[in-house]
Amino acid sequence: MKYLALTIGPIYETFVQTKKTRAVWAASYFFSWFMKQLTIQTNKAGFKILMPALNGKDIVFVSNHGSGLYADRIYFELSEKTKKELEDIVRSLISDVAKNIDEKNRENIDNYLSQYLNIHIVELEEKKEKVLKTLNDRLDQKELAQNYAFENETNYLLQFFEQKINESFLAEDAFSDKKNKRKFLSIPEIATTTLFRTGDKVNYIEAVRESFNKKEDIQLMDVLKERNFDILPYHKYYAVLYADGDYIGKNILMHKDVASDFDKLRGFSEQIFKFGQQAEAKIAQYGGNGIYLGGEDILAFLPIACINEAKTENEKETHTIFNLIHELDISFDNTVGTFAKKNNLTPPTLSYGIMISYVKHPLREAMQIAHDLMEYNAKEKHCKNAVAMRFQKHSGQYMQCCIEKSKFCSWNNIKELVKEYTIKINDSNKEPRKSNADLLSGVIHRLKDDMYFEVFACAARENRLEPFFENFFDEKVHKDVDNPKNKFLKHIRELSEKVFNDYPDNQQCRDILFTVLRYVHFINSDKD
Incomplete structure (x- = not known):
């Protein structure tokens, strides 16, 4: 049997070029949107999709909070379909993107996207139990050869992400069924979510509108102060959170009982989507923005502490990043972990990189540090299932640690102490x-x-x-x-x-x- 696989990029290299929160969201969501559209169109064209899983009659899984849920790879089992037909669908999608960005300049943008996007397709004939590993190995090799748009002085994608993204096809896709289309918040808004939830909401929204009209997100702090909001030190800081699954490939996808059973692979993919939907809901409830939740990866921007949206005063509690990590771990275990247990596999875990920064600290740098904390501190140095955290003051001074969640006694005690001595900080x-x-x-x-x-x-x-x-x-x-x-x-x-x-x-x-x-x-x- 022949198989096809496709990967798209450069994801990380694209959104680290952006400056504003909404541009980071747009850059990340774009790649997820592209893979979702590819899933819809290839399914409609009669391709047999191995992964990602299809969501019944709805075909695709939908985000409820505007997060990108689709990962960067798609796999097919070929019967009558061909690689050329897949290439034609990709070509048509790129053309549609160019049209949606700027129809008057469609040809230039189309040429730019064709050069810039790293879309690689591999085709092979392989035994069923080895197909996923072999396809991934081939895609990994392809990804080493990056495309560069040398012939274009204008970065049309970055320009698009930084400008009128609110009225774009991406915002329409992400938020068309939501009451408020402006769901991606600026960093100062995220940092001060507690002020919105506990204070004069009309006054807060007017402050946001005033700073937004000035095209300077960072001015929100000054405007809130002028409007007599009680800004505490922690309202001036935000967190970048990266998370990634541990041993997913080794313990699940490459396990012989799963790799040779395409129904199990789709079952795993379905649980990954369910985790993504639950995770973005937890992040939104906490007060943050889920930027990317494709596969078992998470990128989110968060307040470092935030009061919950309780109905009564007695129910109001301040939650912290440690509460959120606890909730995400539970959701991961209830979805992906349950799949592993049902198939007698070792349940995977999540590792985290968290960078707490001053609101004026460059977002790009904070994202890079959080990513490095997850990759090198949490996953390489400390055997995974860990939380690597840096708290950096506006002076540049920082403290940093790596907490291993497998050390249950100390990990549980940390969560308990943090919770007990922060839960009522917003009381009168x-x-x-x-x-x-x-x-x-x-x-x-x-x-x-x-x-x-x-x-x-x-x-x-x-x-x-x-x-x-x-x-x-x-x-x-x-x-x-x-x-x-x-x-x-x-x-x-x-x-x-x-x-x-x-x-x-x-x-x-x-x-x-x-x-x-x-x-x-x-x-x-x-x-x-």
Whole structure:
């Protein structure tokens, strides 16, 4: 039997050239849109699609929040169809894109896209159980040969993404069934989602419109301040999140029981789509924008903490990035993990790279750092299933750590501590928040001291942290069992014990404690 496979690019290299949030979204969504249209048209033309899975009579899976759900590869089993017919469909699609961008300049744009887009097709005859691996290997080789549009001085795609994307065919496709077509928010909007959810919504929307009309997203902070919004330090920061599945190819796609069964491959693809739909919903509920959720990959822009959209005051809680990671892990296990378990395969996990940046920090650089954190820190250095996180202040100073989720005791304790001491920071009573920030400031200051940390680490390794804390925190308030400060110190001590029990390297322990506690401190703090 003969098989065909197609890949499209350059995805990452395209959206890192963009500057604004909506342009990043458009660049990413474009490639997903192209693959979705290719799925629709090849299915209509009678091609037998192996992957991605078709969604019953609807044919394609639809995003509910404007995220790109389609990955960069499509696979076919050939019967009567030919490679030439697939090439003709691709050629027609490119022509349609050029027309949609600018019909008056269609020919130039068409030529540019034909040079710029890295669309590779491979055809082979192979045994059923080896076909997916062989196709992917061939596509990997093809992707090493990149196209470059040397003959064009104008980057028509980038120009299109940076300009009137709100009225484009991409926005129409992504948001046509939604009440509000402007679903892709600027970085300052994402960072200040809590202000929108808790404050005067009309006043906030007017502030957004004012800054948007000035064509300077970053001015939103100044406009909000002028309109008397209470801007806290953490409202001036945002996060870029990258996530990627671990061992998907090795443990699932290349496993002999799946690779030789096309129905199972489609079943896996269906679960990947369901995860993408659930993940974009979780990200939107949290207050962020899911940019790309193709395959098991995620790119999202997030507030570093955000109040939920509860109906009553008593139900309002502030959630953090750690809440979101927990929710994404559950969704991944309930979809892709369930597929693996049903087929007696090792359930895959997710690794994350998270870059927390000041709103004026270049988005392109923040994306690059988050991507590198995921690839090199979380996946290569720490055996995957990890969270690599950097928190960088506007001064350029940063703290960074890598947390291994497989170390359940410390990972669960981190999530619990972060949740407990951030969940009510938006309550009207500000005293607990101030108290938490003051106490954490003292602990963090001590952790920065090399001599203190050496003694601290020694006490942790010898299981003597309780008397150590009693010695260094010996004020009367720290002795009161019922005092919240004493309770907080106990939680910090317990977290320290679990981190040192799980990690043999003292510097890694220090990085984790310092970064996590600084994150909690920053969310609680009134001062930058």
